[in-house]
Amino acid sequence: MSGKSAEKTIKEPARDIKVWREVDVVVVGGGPGGVASAISAARSGAKTVLIERYGHIGGMATGGLVNIIPNLSDISGKQHIYGLTMELLNRLDKRGGTSYTRKKDRGSTEKKAVDYYLDANLGWFYVRNDHNTGMQRVLYSAVVDPEILKDELNDMVLGAGAELLLHSWGTQVIMKNNAVRGVFFESKSGRQAILGKVIIDATGDGDIFVAAGAELDNECDNKRRTAWLALVWWLTNVNIRKYDNFKASQPEKYKELIQELIKLGGYPMFFKGILKNQPNTVWYHCMQPQPQHTDAMDVEQLTKIDVQARKRALITYDFMKKYVPGFERSFIMLTAPQLGTQGGRRIIGEYILTEKDMETDEVFEDTIAVLANNDYGEISAKHPTLCIPYRCLVPKCVDGLLVAGRAFSSADTINETFNIIPHCIAYGQAAGTAAAMAVKAGIQPRRVDYKALRANLVKQGVNIPEYSGKKKSESLTRSKPKDFYYQKYTSGGG
Numbered sequence: 001m002s003g004k005s006a007e008k009t010i011k012e013p014a015r016d017i018k019v020w021r022e023v024d025v026v027v028v029g030g031g032p033g034g035v036a037s038a039i040s041a042a043r044s045g046a047k048t049v050l051i052e053r054y055g056h057i058g059g060m061a062t063g064g065l066v067n068i069i070p071n072l073s074d075i076s077g078k079q080h081i082y083g084l085t086m087e088l089l090n091r092l093d094k095r096g097g098t099s100y101t102r103k104k105d106r107g108s109t110e111k112k113a114v115d116y117y118l119d120a121n122l123g124w125f126y127v128r129n130d131h132n133t134g135m136q137r138v139l140y141s142a143v144v145d146p147e148i149l150k151d152e153l154n155d156m157v158l159g160a161g162a163e164l165l166l167h168s169w170g171t172q173v174i175m176k177n178n179a180v181r182g183v184f185f186e187s188k189s190g191r192q193a194i195l196g197k198v199i200i201d202a203t204g205d206g207d208i209f210v211a212a213g214a215e216l217d218n219e220c221d222n223k224r225r226t227a228w229l230a231l232v233w234w235l236t237n238v239n240i241r242k243y244d245n246f247k248a249s250q251p252e253k254y255k256e257l258i259q260e261l262i263k264l265g266g267y268p269m270f271f272k273g274i275l276k277n278q279p280n281t282v283w284y285h286c287m288q289p290q291p292q293h294t295d296a297m298d299v300e301q302l303t304k305i306d307v308q309a310r311k312r313a314l315i316t317y318d319f320m321k322k323y324v325p326g327f328e329r330s331f332i333m334l335t336a337p338q339l340g341t342q343g344g345r346r347i348i349g350e351y352i353l354t355e356k357d358m359e360t361d362e363v364f365e366d367t368i369a370v371l372a373n374n375d376y377g378e379i380s381a382k383h384p385t386l387c388i389p390y391r392c393l394v395p396k397c398v399d400g401l402l403v404a405g406r407a408f409s410s411a412d413t414i415n416e417t418f419n420i421i422p423h424c425i426a427y428g429q430a431a432g433t434a435a436a437m438a439v440k441a442g443i444q445p446r447r448v449d450y451k452a453l454r455a456n457l458v459k460q461g462v463n464i465p466e467y468s469g470k471k472k473s474e475s476l477t478r479s480k481p482k483d484f485y486y487q488k489y490t491s492g493g494g
């Protein structure tokens, strides 16, 4: 007997649950979207609680060891991301917790600057082909130390006046009519409830909007980056100079070794970590297409992937140490405390962002963020930025709820390029600000005045253009980002 019972159910008895807090804004999930939501809601005057299932905040940016903050500038090197992301990077910089493209290199096509990032294998994050000139250009991107980041985020959330509750899983919602009014959460203290006037779902996976019965889209093409679950891990004490010399002097031998590693089931590609405070360390992001469909919402699959990924990490480590010069004295410094998940369920919001939006140059009346559009070849060259409307964070059919982070309302074709860390921080900053405004005005989040929201975000240092109606331009041939990722993560070598 396998113990599996697909059909069998059991009735859970009803019981009284202790209300732990009654607040204005409850944020569930402490990743980039959730942290930014909590900080912004609290700074905007709302009594705010942030709950997070793990013992730290930062989500994938800390626990997932996904520590690259890319696309701060467009293809020309012009910066577009400001607001909380920039505040955070400045704070980390003071603590030696970040490295980033030098100001003079942003937008540069100089070979030395381009080669530096290509050599670290950070090409996708730091360098793009500029289709206007046919040259490779350095973008503005950063890398961060996850441990310093965890501590800094705690300081920012608590410093903003929000209350933080770790080790707490948001499980179910408390509904009144069609509005979410609170959440049940589970922890070592048992099952408790928090009541709030606005709930922000920042779980990344949409746990809260699913519980609320909101309409959602879970289409996720297995070829897309967002469908690839991954366990990131780091190797340290690597003699990178020795490795570089070997690779340069014996390229054929190197290629042979990498092919052998692939055959054994190891991970062929790593980034040379470029954090100033962590020399001799390499990062295995392990984002590789999975042979079968992977579902981040299926606990059996999550378990399987964690077990397999650990096996593959050890195969890689043993191989590199034994055969690749420079790795003889290396050791595994850390595997990510949490499995990398990035795709899955997305809310159906009042507006659904699609690929078409990249070509319209539309400045929406409710624009809450301007993001660099760097990954679509000719389209990116012609349309270097994309505006995001607030309506992408507002569920179409459920009240009392906003969605911050990667589960924003979007087609999967565009979600994969506009769900990264600085983007999710921008969505969170807008959601937290809007939630506080809704509470203050005693209205539903969907009724928040767009003009006032934009003005409040601008006051917080967010880059938002003046609203001036629509602008359309001609259609262009699209270079598919999925092909780009596919190529990038199936090719080998560090």
Ligand SMILES: Cc1cc2nc3c(=O)[nH]c(=O)nc-3n(C[C@H](O)[C@H](O)[C@H](O)COP(=O)(O)OP(=O)(O)OC[C@H]3O[C@@H](n4cnc5c(N)ncnc54)[C@H](O)[C@@H]3O)c2cc1C
Pocket (backbone or CB within 6 Å): 028, 029, 030, 031, 032, 033, 034, 051, 052, 053, 054, 057, 058, 059, 060, 061, 064, 066, 067, 068, 069, 070, 168, 169, 170, 171, 202, 203, 204, 205, 207, 228, 229, 230, 231, 232, 285, 286, 287, 339, 340, 341, 342, 404, 405, 406, 407, 419, 420, 421, 422, 424
């Ligand atoms: C392998 C990999 C590599 C990546 N590389 C990069 C990169 O280099 N740069 C980049 O910018 N982006 C990268 N991404 C994408 C990026 O990490 C995510 O899109 C981004 O972190 C999403 O932010 P988020 O806040 O929406 O969700 P998450 O970062 O997933 O955070 C969600 C948070 O909610 C918590 N949570 C979930 N459910 C519950 C619940 N029910 N109750 C309480 N808490 C809950 C989680 O523990 C987590 O802290 C990568 C992703 C992966 C998987």
